[in-house]
Amino acid sequence: MSSTQAIRERLHDAGASFAANDNIAEYLLPGDIDVIQAEVEQHVQAVLEALVIDTSRDHNTKATAKRVARMYVREVFAGRFESAPEITGFPNASGLNELYTLGPIAVRSTCSHHLVPMTGRMWVGVVPGEKVIGISKLVRVANWIMSRPHIQEEAAVMLADELERRIQPKGLAVIVRAQHQCMIWRGVRETDTIMITNIMRGAFRDDRTLRSEFMALIKDQP
Numbered sequence: 001m002s003s004t005q006a007i008r009e010r011l012h013d014a015g016a017s018f019a020a021n022d023n024i025a026e027y028l029l030p031g032d033i034d035v036i037q038a039e040v041e042q043h044v045q046a047v048l049e050a051l052v053i054d055t056s057r058d059h060n061t062k063a064t065a066k067r068v069a070r071m072y073v074r075e076v077f078a079g080r081f082e083s084a085p086e087i088t089g090f091p092n093a094s095g096l097n098e099l100y101t102l103g104p105i106a107v108r109s110t111c112s113h114h115l116v117p118m119t120g121r122m123w124v125g126v127v128p129g130e131k132v133i134g135i136s137k138l139v140r141v142a143n144w145i146m147s148r149p150h151i152q153e154e155a156a157v158m159l160a161d162e163l164e165r166r167i168q169p170k171g172l173a174v175i176v177r178a179q180h181q182c183m184i185w186r187g188v189r190e191t192d193t194i195m196i197t198n199i200m201r202g203a204f205r206d207d208r209t210l211r212s213e214f215m216a217l218i219k220d221q222p
């Protein structure tokens, strides 16, 4: 059966969750991504037809279904289908115990309620534990998590959980500041509203001075 129904059945049989912000890479077989993309294309074409758009004669929308399917599957929702990025870790040989911050990192995500962009910036603060990791890997993990449909609170927690699990720091802070197009482009149409999510773990939760130091370090990076 070459359809996404076979993939959903596989996930059901394995008892796996496949919510919008879950990653399902470990349940996919070779070729499944092409099956998903082809089926999404068919359904986007049906949406265009339901919107009474003449894609056969309108040169602007002729290839829109194909473009949108590729964008969803290979770009903006790729974090659902791709395996987690590898993290290069080094032993913390010199016993580094100081805070470092990384940011701003671009937030490019999608609101799972209206499937429109959620964009902004985020910062990560780390007090290392036994491992020191390549800082670009924080960005790779962040992009992998964010490129799924989300609500911001869950995205921030999911990123913090993943980083905590993979780098086992003494302290971890994740701050996400994002604008939601579902509140700008439509709906309440508030153009300047920003949602801020703060996650403080380990030393950042327990030590107010460390938290303040982190906030001071990032405060001039709007």
Ligand SMILES: Nc1nc2c(ncn2[C@@H]2O[C@H](COP(=O)(O)OP(=O)(O)OP(=O)(O)O)[C@@H](O)[C@H]2O)c(=O)[nH]1
Pocket (backbone or CB within 6 Å): 111, 112, 113, 150, 151, 152, 153, 180, 182, 183, 187, 188
């Ligand atoms: N908590 C939270 N809410 C979000 C996020 N993104 C969007 N929302 C809200 O989710 C809600 C969606 O619920 P509905 O009331 O069913 O959607 P709607 O009728 O289109 O609502 P309006 O946007 O008010 O027009 C809206 O209030 C959105 O503003 C997010 O990341 N976190």
